[in-house]
Amino acid sequence: MAQRSLLLGLLLSSLPTSTAYLPSGKQERRSIRLADQAEPPMAPTLEQASQRLFLTVLDNSPGTSGTGLSSTLNENDAPLRNGKLKLMPQPPPRPRLKNPAFGDVAVLRKQTASLLEHSATSNETDPASQGKRKLKRTFHYLMDAWAFSQQKDSVEQASKLLDAMESLPNILLDVRSYTKFINVIARSPTESAGKQADDVLAKMKTLGVRDQEIRPNTYSYTAVLEAHAHTGTKESAQRAQDLCDEIVLYYKEGQADIHPTSRAWNAAIIACGKAGQAYKAQAIFDQLQDLSDQFSKTPGKTPVEAPNAWNYNALISAWANAGDAGSALRAEQVLDRMEAAYANGNVQAKPTVVSYNAVIDAFAKSGDEGAASKAEAVLRHMEDLYEAGAQHLRPNARSFNSVINAWAKSREDEAATKAQDILDLMEKLHVQGNEEVRPDVHSFCSVINAWARSQQPRKAERAYNLLREMTRLYEAGNKHVRPNVIAYNAVMNACAFTSDDVIEQGRALEIAHNTLKEMEETLYAKPDQVTYGTFLRLCSHLPDCSTRQKVTEVLFRKCVKDGQVGSLVLSQIRTMVSDDVYERLVGRRMDEDVQMADLPKAWWCNVVEGKWRRKRSIQ
Numbered sequence: 001m002a003q004r005s006l007l008l009g010l011l012l013s014s015l016p017t018s019t020a021y022l023p024s025g026k027q028e029r030r031s032i033r034l035a036d037q038a039e040p041p042m043a044p045t046l047e048q049a050s051q052r053l054f055l056t057v058l059d060n061s062p063g064t065s066g067t068g069l070s071s072t073l074n075e076n077d078a079p080l081r082n083g084k085l086k087l088m089p090q091p092p093p094r095p096r097l098k099n100p101a102f103g104d105v106a107v108l109r110k111q112t113a114s115l116l117e118h119s120a121t122s123n124e125t126d127p128a129s130q131g132k133r134k135l136k137r138t139f140h141y142l143m144d145a146w147a148f149s150q151q152k153d154s155v156e157q158a159s160k161l162l163d164a165m166e167s168l169p170n171i172l173l174d175v176r177s178y179t180k181f182i183n184v185i186a187r188s189p190t191e192s193a194g195k196q197a198d199d200v201l202a203k204m205k206t207l208g209v210r211d212q213e214i215r216p217n218t219y220s221y222t223a224v225l226e227a228h229a230h231t232g233t234k235e236s237a238q239r240a241q242d243l244c245d246e247i248v249l250y251y252k253e254g255q256a257d258i259h260p261t262s263r264a265w266n267a268a269i270i271a272c273g274k275a276g277q278a279y280k281a282q283a284i285f286d287q288l289q290d291l292s293d294q295f296s297k298t299p300g301k302t303p304v305e306a307p308n309a310w311n312y313n314a315l316i317s318a319w320a321n322a323g324d325a326g327s328a329l330r331a332e333q334v335l336d337r338m339e340a341a342y343a344n345g346n347v348q349a350k351p352t353v354v355s356y357n358a359v360i361d362a363f364a365k366s367g368d369e370g371a372a373s374k375a376e377a378v379l380r381h382m383e384d385l386y387e388a389g390a391q392h393l394r395p396n397a398r399s400f401n402s403v404i405n406a407w408a409k410s411r412e413d414e415a416a417t418k419a420q421d422i423l424d425l426m427e428k429l430h431v432q433g434n435e436e437v438r439p440d441v442h443s444f445c446s447v448i449n450a451w452a453r454s455q456q457p458r459k460a461e462r463a464y465n466l467l468r469e470m471t472r473l474y475e476a477g478n479k480h481v482r483p484n485v486i487a488y489n490a491v492m493n494a495c496a497f498t499s500d501d502v503i504e505q506g507r508a509l510e511i512a513h514n515t516l517k518e519m520e521e522t523l524y525a526k527p528d529q530v531t532y533g534t535f536l537r538l539c540s541h542l543p544d545c546s547t548r549q550k551v552t553e554v555l556f557r558k559c560v561k562d563g564q565v566g567s568l569v570l571s572q573i574r575t576m577v578s579d580d581v582y583e584r585l586v587g588r589r590m591d592e593d594v595q596m597a598d599l600p601k602a603w604w605c606n607v608v609e610g611k612w613r614r615k616r617s618i619q
Contacts, residue, residue, distance in 0.1 A: 108145050112157055115142065119164040132171065139165050140180055147184040155196070158184040174213040178204050179220045186227035194236040197227035217257040218264065221247055225267035232274030240268035244284055248291065251301075259302040260291050262348075266310050273318030278327060281318035285311060308348035312338040313355055320362030328359070328366035332378070335359050350392075356382050357398050364406035372415065375406035376422075396436040400426050401443050408450035416459070419450035440480040444470050445487050452494035457501075460508040463494035464515065471524075485525035491515050492531055496538040505541055512538050529566030529607050532559045536572035552576050556585050563606035567596055 102108075115138060139161050146154040146161075162181045165171050178200055185196045201216055201224050208215030225243055228236035244265060250258040265288040272281035285307060292306040312334060319331035335356065341349040356378055363375035379400070385393045400422055407419040423443055430438045444466055451463045467488065473481045495512035498504050512535055519527045536555055542548040556573060559565045573582065579590040588594045596604045 102145050102148060105149055105151060108142070108149060109157075112142055112146075112161065115139070116160055116164055119168060135168075136165070136171055136177075139171075140176060143180040143184055147180070147187050150187075152189065155185055155188045155190065172213070175204070175215065175217055175220060178214065179217075179223055182220065182223035182227065186223050186230060188230075191231060191233075194224075194228040194231040194233070194239060197224040198239065200224075215257075218247070218259055218261060221258065222261065222264040222267065225264050225271065229267040229270040229274065232271065234275045234277065237272040237275035237277045237280055240271040241280060241284060244268050244287065248287070251295075256302075260288060260304050262288065262305055262308050262311055265307075266314050269311060269314040269318060273314060273321060276322060278315075278318040278322035278324070278330070281315055282330075285315045306341070306346050306349065308346075309338070309350055309352060309355070312341075312349060313352070313358060316355060316358040316362070320358050320365065323365070325368070328362040328368060328371060328374070331359050331362040332374070335378075353382070353393060353396055353399065356393065357396075357402060360399060360402040360406065364402050364409060367409065372403070372406040372410035372412065372418065375403050376418075379403050394436060397426070397438060397440055397443065400437055401440070401446060404443060404446040404450070408446045408453065411453065413455070416447075416450040416454035416456055416462075419447045420462075423447045438478075438480060441470070441482060441484060441487065444481060445484075445490060448487060448490040448494070452490050452497065455499070457499065457504065460491070460495045460498050460504070460511050463491045464511045467491050467515070474524075483522075483524045485519075485528055485531070488515055488519050488525050489528075489530045489534060492534040492538070496534045509538060509541075527558070527562060527564065529559070529564040529569050532562075532564055533566070533568030533572050536569065536576060540572070540576055549577060549581060553581070553585060560603050563602060563604060565596065565599060565603040566607035566609060570594060570596065 143158045143161055146158045151157070158181050162177065165173055165177055182197050182200050185193050185200070190196070201220060204214055204216045204220060221243055225240055228240045228243075244260070247258055247260055247264065251260060265284060268284045269281045272278070272284060288304070288307050288311065291304045295301055295304045296306065297303060316331045316334050316338075319327045319334060322330075335351065338349055338351050338355060342351060360375045360378050363371040363378070379395060382393050382395045382399060386395065404419045404422045407415045407422070412418075423439060426437045426439045426443060448463045448466050451459045451466070456462070467483060470481045470483045470487060474483065492512055492515055495508035495515070498508040516527060516531065516535060519525055519531060532555055536552065539548060539551050539555070542551070552573065556565075556569070559569050570586075573585065574590065577585070582588075582590045586594060586599070588598070596607065
């Protein structure tokens with residue numbers, strides 16, 4: 001009883017005098033430095049404008065012969081970032097990165113507008129041959145710049161450039177002009193990228209009947225496939241498979257400028273993986289392997305290379321994200337196949353840390369029985385390979401974090417202890433000088449979650465100790481373990497689902513109150529609807545008495561003040577108070593189907609619904 005009175009007193013003391021509070025959000029402002037460029041005293045001719053822009057775009061960069069997609073598209077496949085497969089075509093050569101058009105959007109817009117203006121007003125019909133080439137290159141390089149600009153209107157701007165090229169009778173468009181435009185589409189954030197790329201490809205085929213210089217080639221098909229890979233719909237997955245079949249058909253018919261490549265097939269595999277169609281991704285991968293076996297050394301034909309590491313990693317990722325029963329085992333089988341290919345002489349199939357991490361992650365996501373043990377076995381295998389001399393397979397923090405996550409989700413009796421052991425090993429290795437395995441906020445949060453999900457005694461105490469350790473390390477200078485709302489809420493969750501032992505419940509209530517107070521006072525995180533909803537659930541363990549009712553009312557007013565009256569809070573309030581108290585707090589009857597949107601907006605203006613959205617909001 002004394003604990004409850006103390007808790008109520010502390011809660012009441014922190015309650016503001018007024019609940020009419022509309023939280024205000026912070027707005028980040030970014031300043032963009034605009035390059036001042038003096039306008040010429042006289043309007044230049046189209047050829048002069050072309051030469052000026054061309055020199056600006058090609059500042060300190062070598063001339064190009066213009067084969068295929070230049071450096072915007074090449075035969076290499078997408079790299080991997082942060083352990084996740086990302087479709088990332090090769091960046092432009094280093095000298096090109098010095099171009100203002102690539103580094104400053106304001107410069108890019110100004111150059112594009114200038115070129116379009118001169119194109120529209122020019123009366124020239126037959127500039128010199130050298131001027132034609134420079135003018136075409138200027139158009140092409142500006143389209144490349146828009147492809148890498150990450151602007152919402154990049155497709156619109158590139159379309160204007162292509163339209164201008166088509167309107168100039170002295171500019172001979174070729175396959176590169178349209179392929180570069182497809183590449184802009186492929187890199188754009190639009191959901192219709194695949195359809196738009198298909199339309200341009202169809203146009204190229206039509207124009208190519210009369211002009212072979214515009215007929216699609218390998219790079220054109222690759223760009224379209226990458227557009228579908230970014231789209232990631234089931235329709236795009238099917239279209240990607242159709243495009244691969246089309247490439248094979250032209251290749252077998254002897255069309256010299258179209259042949260299967262690992263990059264094109266990589267895009268198709270990713271398109272299927274994003275659409276959740278791992279079996280289709282597997283079929284496309286096997287198709288590339290069969291083509292390589294058949295045409296790797298065929299006289300008179302461009303050889304088809306065997307699948308490389310990016311292809312294997314794309315397929316592993318497809319199985320890891322499939323969510324089907326047995327998909328994690330299929331991912332592991334792909335890794336086994338990758339190891340065998342490398343051992344048999346395919347040096348391009350050399351497994352990487354990303355390959356093993358993806359398989360570990362597949363087991364972590366699967367929920368299959370024994371998945372956590374299998375994930376840890378893959379980690380131990382990596383350690384054995386590293387100790388045997390494979391320096392490129394040194395496990396990193398993501399490797400360990402994925403295993404911790406696998407144990408946290410396993411629900412096995414010793415899961416929390418296993419997760420804690422992995423974290424302890426990470427800290428030990430880091431102290432010994434291994435910077436690659438330094439524990440971060442994800443490491444700690446996953447272990448706290450493991451304790452919260454467990455049935456172990458004193459789990460709330462263990463979770464809270466980890467949170468305090470995070471705070472200590474962060475304040476000592478480790479910026480990688482800054483506590484966030486996920487960590488605080490995980491501790492709160494451990495308190496809410498503690499055992500029925502009266503002593504443990506009392507201690508859990510005390511820890512939960514301390515955690516809430518810390519959140520209100522710290523700069524690391526602020527309570528959200530999950531915090532309040534979980535604390536209300538914990539308070540439901542209190543006897544149904546006036547103390548519980550007063551605590552519930554105080555917490556609800558805090559939610560109103562913070563703009564955090566979400567669906568979780570409403571559902572908990574409904575189960576904890578009487579009809580008249582509910583009506584007094586919410587302003588609606590208990591038997592009404594009250595939704596968050598039915599309440600004053602100030603009550604729920606800071607609510608972030610959905611697990612994915614909550615994660616995005618703290619990044």
